[in-house]
Amino acid sequence: MRERQAGDPVTRTVYGATGLLVLFLLLEAAPRLGLVPERYLPPASRILRALWTEASGAGFWRAVADTVRTGATGLAIAFCAAVALGMIIGSVPLLRAMTNSTVEVLRPIPSVALIPLVVLQFGTDIRSTVVLVVYACFWQVLIQVLYGAVDVDPVAHDTARSYGLGTWARLRHVTWPTALPYVITGLRLAATVALIVSITGELLIGSPGLGREIAVAQSSGAVPAMYGLVVATGMIGVLVNVGVRGLERRVLAWHPAVRAEIPA
Amino acid sequence: MRAAARLVRVLGLPVALVLAWWAVTAGEDNFYFPPPTTVATTFVDVWVSGRLLDDVLPSVGRLLAGLALALAAGVGLGLLIGLSPRVRAVFEPALEFLRAIPPPVLVPVMLLVAGVGDRMKILVILSGCLWPILLNTVEGARSVDEVLGDTCRCYGIQGAARIRHLVLRAASPQIMTGIRQALSIGIILMVISEMFAASSGLGFAILQFQRGFQIPEMWSGMVVLSLIGVTLSVIFRQVERRVLAWHQGPRKRERAEGVRDA
Amino acid sequence: MLDVSGLKKTYRNAGRVVEAIADVSVHLEAGEFVCVVGPSGCGKTTLLRCLAGLLAPTEGDLTMAGRPITGPSPGTAVVFQEYGRSLLPWKTVWENVELPLRYKGLARSRRRELVTEALAAVQMEDAGAAHPWQLSGGMQQRVAIARAIAYEPQVLLMDEPFAAVDAQTRADLEDLILSVWRRYEVTTLFVTHDIDEAVYLGQRVVILSASPTVVQEDLAIGLPAERDQLTTRADPLFAELRAHVYGQIQQAKNRAARPSPTPAVGQGD
Numbered sequence: 001m002r003e004r005q006a007g008d009p010v011t012r013t014v015y016g017a018t019g020l021l022v023l024f025l026l027l028e029a030a031p032r033l034g035l036v037p038e039r040y041l042p043p044a045s046r047i048l049r050a051l052w053t054e055a056s057g058a059g060f061w062r063a064v065a066d067t068v069r070t071g072a073t074g075l076a077i078a079f080c081a082a083v084a085l086g087m088i089i090g091s092v093p094l095l096r097a098m099t100n101s102t103v104e105v106l107r108p109i110p111s112v113a114l115i116p117l118v119v120l121q122f123g124t125d126i127r128s129t130v131v132l133v134v135y136a137c138f139w140q141v142l143i144q145v146l147y148g149a150v151d152v153d154p155v156a157h158d159t160a161r162s163y164g165l166g167t168w169a170r171l172r173h174v175t176w177p178t179a180l181p182y183v184i185t186g187l188r189l190a191a192t193v194a195l196i197v198s199i200t201g202e203l204l205i206g207s208p209g210l211g212r213e214i215a216v217a218q219s220s221g222a223v224p225a226m227y228g229l230v231v232a233t234g235m236i237g238v239l240v241n242v243g244v245r246g247l248e249r250r251v252l253a254w255h256p257a258v259r260a261e262i263p264a
Numbered sequence: 265m266r267a268a269a270r271l272v273r274v275l276g277l278p279v280a281l282v283l284a285w286w287a288v289t290a291g292e293d294n295f296y297f298p299p300p301t302t303v304a305t306t307f308v309d310v311w312v313s314g315r316l317l318d319d320v321l322p323s324v325g326r327l328l329a330g331l332a333l334a335l336a337a338g339v340g341l342g343l344l345i346g347l348s349p350r351v352r353a354v355f356e357p358a359l360e361f362l363r364a365i366p367p368p369v370l371v372p373v374m375l376l377v378a379g380v381g382d383r384m385k386i387l388v389i390l391s392g393c394l395w396p397i398l399l400n401t402v403e404g405a406r407s408v409d410e411v412l413g414d415t416c417r418c419y420g421i422q423g424a425a426r427i428r429h430l431v432l433r434a435a436s437p438q439i440m441t442g443i444r445q446a447l448s449i450g451i452i453l454m455v456i457s458e459m460f461a462a463s464s465g466l467g468f469a470i471l472q473f474q475r476g477f478q479i480p481e482m483w484s485g486m487v488v489l490s491l492i493g494v495t496l497s498v499i500f501r502q503v504e505r506r507v508l509a510w511h512q513g514p515r516k517r518e519r520a521e522g523v524r525d526a
Numbered sequence: 527m528l529d530v531s532g533l534k535k536t537y538r539n540a541g542r543v544v545e546a547i548a549d550v551s552v553h554l555e556a557g558e559f560v561c562v563v564g565p566s567g568c569g570k571t572t573l574l575r576c577l578a579g580l581l582a583p584t585e586g587d588l589t590m591a592g593r594p595i596t597g598p599s600p601g602t603a604v605v606f607q608e609y610g611r612s613l614l615p616w617k618t619v620w621e622n623v624e625l626p627l628r629y630k631g632l633a634r635s636r637r638r639e640l641v642t643e644a645l646a647a648v649q650m651e652d653a654g655a656a657h658p659w660q661l662s663g664g665m666q667q668r669v670a671i672a673r674a675i676a677y678e679p680q681v682l683l684m685d686e687p688f689a690a691v692d693a694q695t696r697a698d699l700e701d702l703i704l705s706v707w708r709r710y711e712v713t714t715l716f717v718t719h720d721i722d723e724a725v726y727l728g729q730r731v732v733i734l735s736a737s738p739t740v741v742q743e744d745l746a747i748g749l750p751a752e753r754d755q756l757t758t759r760a761d762p763l764f765a766e767l768r769a770h771v772y773g774q775i776q777q778a779k780n781r782a783a784r785p786s787p788t789p790a791v792g793q794g795d
Contacts, residue, residue, distance in 0.1 A: 015353035023358045040376045101274045102281065108493020110452035112459075113486045116474030120296055196366040203368055204459060211369070218372035230369050237364025411611035418578055418604045419626035419677065429625060433616045510616035510657060 042224045051228030060213070064236070067202065067209035070126055071194040074133025078190065081134075082141035083183060090149020091175060103142070111136040111197050112204070119205055126208055129201030136197045137190040144186030148179030181252055188244045195240055199233055210236075298480045307484040323466040324492060326382060327454040330389025334446055338394050339439060342401025343427065346435070352406065363399065367392030367449070368456050375460060385457040385465075392453045393446035400442025404435025437511050440504050447496055455489070466492075527713045528554035528577065528681055533586035535572050546572045548738030550586075556680075559707050559714045561724035563771065564734030564742075565779045570717045573734075574685050577715065578604050590681060600630055603674035607686040609666040613658040613673075619645070620654035623673045630677070644676035645669075647706055664695035668702065675706060682707075682714045689719065697755050700727060704753055721775070725767045726753060733771060735778040742778050745771065 027044035030036045042050075054060045089095045111132045118128040152175050160174045202211025210233055217226035282300050289299040311320070345351050345359075370391050378384035408431055416422075416430050458467030470485035472478075505512070535547040546569040554560050562570050575581040576588060579598040588595040590602070606612045613622050623644055627637045645651045648668040658666050667687060674682055684703070688696045700723060707714050718724050724731045728747050735742040749763060758764055 012353045015350065016357040019354040019356070019358045020361070022354075023361075036377075097273045098277050102277045104497065105278065105490060105494055108448060108451065108497055109486065109490045110448070110455060110493075112452050112455050113470070113489050116470060116482050117296070119474070120479075192364075196368070199366045200368040200456070203371075204456070214369055214372065218375075223376070226372060230365055230373065233369055234361050234365040237366070238360055241360065241364060409611050411606055411608050412614065414580055415604070415606065415612045417580060418598045418602065419673075420598065420600055420629050421626065422629075425629055429614065429617075433614070510659075 039223060042227060046224045047227040047231060050222075050224035051231055054225060054228055054232075060232075063208065063210045063213045064232075066126065066207075067195075067198050067211070067236075070129050070201070070207070070209055071133060071191075071198040074130045074198070075137050075190055075194040077130075078134045078137035078194075079141055079187060082138050082186070083145055086142045086145025087149060087171065087175070087179070090146045090179070091171060096146070096150070103139075103146075107139050107143070112200065115201070115204055124206045128205050129198055129207045129209070132201045133194050133197045136193050140190040140193055141183070141186035144182045144189070145179060148182030149175055151182070152178045184248050184251060188241075188248060191240050191244050192237065195233075195237055296479060298483065302480045303483045303487065306480040307487055310481050310484055311488055319464055319466050319469050320488060320492075322464065323454055323458065326385050326457075326465075327389060327450050330386045330453070331393055331446060331450050333386070333390045334393035334397055334450075335443065337390075338397030338442065338446075339401050342398045342439075343405050343431065343435075345398075346402035346405025347427075347431065349406075352402065359395075359399070363395040367453055371456060371460055374457075380462070385454070385462075388457040389450050389453045392449045396445035396449065397439065397442040400438045400445075401435060404438030405431055407438075408434045433510075437508055440508060444500060444504075447500060448493070451489070451493055451496070527556040527558075527591055528552075528715065529587070529589045530573070530577070531587040531589075533573065533576060533588065534584050535569070535576060535581065536584045545738050547576075549740050550734070551741060552732055552744070554681075554713055554715065556713055557711045558730065559704075559716065559728055560730045560732060561716045561718060561728035562732045562734065563718060563721060563724045563775065564739070565736045565775055566719065568734045568736055568778070569739045570719075570734060571685055574604075574683050574715065574717050577681075578602055578683050600677070601680040603677045603679035603682050605667070605670050605674050605682070605684045605687045607689050609663060609670050609687075609690070610658070612670055613666055615658055617657075618654065619650065619656050619658070619661070619669050622658070622669060623676050626673065626677050640676040640678065641672075644672040647675060647709065648672045648702060662695075663691045664699060667691060667699060671699075671703065671706065675710060675712075679712060682712045684714065684716045686718050687716075688723065696723070701753075701755065703727065721768055721771050722759070725749075725764060725771060726755075726758060731767075731771060733774045733778070743774055 024044050027041075027047075029043075031038045031041050031043045089099055114132055114135060115128075118131045122128040122131070156174050156178070157170065160170045165173065198209060199211035199214075201207060202209035203215050204211075206212050206215065210229060214226055214229045214233075217223075217229060285297075286300050289297055345355050367388065371388055374384045374388050374391070378387050412430060412434065416426055421429060454465075455467035455470070458465035459471050462468040466485065466488065470482060470489075473482040473485060530550060530552040533547055533550045534545075537544045537546055550569075550573060552560075552562075552573075562573065564570050572581065576583050577590075577595065579595050579602065590599070614625070617625065620641060623641045624637055627640060632640070641654075642651070645654060648671050650665065650668050650672060653661065653665065653669070658669070661669070670687070687703075688699050691699065703714075703716075704727060706712075716724070716727060725747060731745045731747060732741060733743045733745060734740070745767070747767060749758060749761065749767070
């Protein structure tokens with residue numbers, strides 16, 4: 001489908017920058033004009049300045065590293081487990097049918113429900129949060145991999161079979177490429193979840209990372225710093241998203257959904 | 265025979281898992297992982313009493329309120345933004361940034377802004393559920409089929425009629441995806457919003473149990489959470505099937521003509 | 527009824543300026559059935575979209591019944607090639623045909639009349655409650671035609687409507703559109719890449735050149751008014767006309783077009 005965009009990339013960047021600028025101005029004006037109490041929402045400039053101060057301290061970057069490490073570790077473990085399990089389950093209809101109900105029951109349990117458990121096991125160690133991340137990301141990727149395995153084009157599958165490709169070969173040459181876009185989608189969703197759950201875990205459990213810094217800032221009344229850290233998490237989130245989308249484009253360049261349509 | 269086979273498929277694995285759990289915990293008395301029978305009895309004791317009304321119902325009520333607000337705001341704004349390429353270009357970076365902020369992080373912020381009551385909790389839920397619905401609506405609105413759009417233009421179906429008959433319907437699969445994501449986020453935030461400075465609610469209760477080392481009670485709380493999630497999921501699926509009945513048709517035909525069963 | 531004068535349409539595509547149509551002038555009298563053919567990429571669809579009011583011309587005058595065409599109007603109905611993407615999938619056949627009439631401000635009883643009649647005209651009277659995906663391609667296109675007729679347009683624009691169906695269905699649909707045209711006497715502009723179809727259906731065939739597009743020839747089809755798949759196509763005049771059109775298009779493809787003042791074949795031969 002042809003994309004209806006508002007002009008060329010340069011124009012769009014200008015529009016986008018305008019949008020961000022308006023947002024900034026709103027957040028700057030609202031507290032100063034007294035629309036929102038200043039001690040609840042400081043002006044945007046003060047927030048950014050507080051962020052700058054934070055960023056010049058080593059503690060901030062240590063926290064960032066902790067958060068990234070937590071998220072990445074959890075994501076990696078979950079991804080490998082979910083892809084392996086998902087491909088196996090997805091390719092065998094009987095397994096799919098049998099595991100369906102279990103997945104549906106376990107899936108809605110939010111990772112935060114496990115917080116009491118992991119705290120009892122690991123305390124405020126970074127491992128607590130990693131377990132949460134693994135749990136949350138696992139479901140995201142698994143669901144997508146299952147969609148992908150099911151979506152294999154029957155024609156392609158039959159063609160492969162008629163050419164004598166065995167189960168393993170079919171898995172490699174037909175099922176996997178079909179599932180790949182879904183796997184990447186799962187990775188993208190899971191990456192976002194990994195970041196969110198890492199920070200949530202740090203916030204609630206107190207394990208080392210940006211989330212804990214935010215909680216500390218809040219309880220000690222350093223309001224601009226707290227907001228500054230929130231902005232930092234937003235920026236990291238955007239970076240993660242952009243990064244995964246770039247990866248998606250690179251890996252799936254051949255896929256029709258990503259390829260630009262040739263006009264008829 | 266058919267019904268029996270289906271029952272085995274649906275219940276087989278869960279029952280096996282529960283039995284395995286029982287077998288593992290029957291021997292020793294693990295403090296952190298009580299046997300399923302204990303959890304079951306605790307469940308009845310704790311929840312099937314006043315707790316249900318005092319804690320669970322208000323929590324779920326707040327969740328639904330937050331979701332309803334997110335739906336209204338998300339679809340409304342999503343349509344506005346999604347229908348104009350220019351508006352989209354302006355809002356896109358700002359929205360990408362705002363949605364990347366993990367909602368739990370806003371809880372301390374909300375505490376400051378909205379205090380400790382119901383309003384804060386609903387606001388927290390709203391702040392998390394809004395984004396999937398909003399962004400998916402934008403996506404759905406902007407990817408309406410061109411030929412369909414041209415057809416409606418030719419036949420004079422413009423303005424509100426166009427939104428009603430064309431855009432909303434065409435975007436509905438995407439919007440439903442957004443709502444599904446919002447459901448899971450909502451449950452999480454419902455719990456989190458009560459873990460801070462709350463005095464009642466499901467999340468608060470679970471936290472209490474954990475602090476007081478009442479492990480079976482804590483587990484039973486997680487069971488309640490799971491039940492809520494499953495129930496909402498089932499209800500949602502029914503609604504989705506009804507709303508997207510037209511969408512299933514062509515897909516079902518494709519699937520039926522293939523060998524796979526979905 | 528329909529008047530195109532000096533139409534020019536240019537696009538800007540990634541920095542380059544593309545001239546889709548250079549200078550096209552066509553005139554249709556009320557009730558005429560005119561086909562438009564040409565080499566691929568010659569702007570046939572662009573011409574149709576300008577007439578439908580979906581595209582604004584860069585230069586030139588377009589009028590319908592004396593009034594300039596500035597946008598989609600209730601006097602024009604369009605049938606697109608992609609029937610699967612032009613019928614609303616969430617509505618039944620009946621609802622699809624009726625929807626445009628609701629916004630024309632017609633009373634419910636009148637709408638019911640029009641829809642019933644239109645569906646009968648395309649032989650789909652029993653399919654009212656079906657959804658588009660339940661119908662075959664040919665049937666979906668019939669519904670699209672029914673929708674166009676029910677709209678009571680002054681002009682019917684068709685953009686390669688039968689290109690995406692199989693040959694047998696195409697033959698049926700060709701006869702269907704002829705019967706519809708005769709019954710409702712609606713001015714019809716039919717764009718196609720199929721030369722046989724153009725000669726079979728049209729009273730005139732407008733042949734467009736390759737880019738920069740101009741009208742290469744405006745050919746009158748001297749075949750008898752009653753067309754039939756077997757006898758008309760076996761007529762030696764049909765073969766002549768067909769060969770002539772084919773030759774013109776080959777010429778158009780091979781060099782930049784010059785309007786060739788060929789006398790209309792089949793008149794006074």
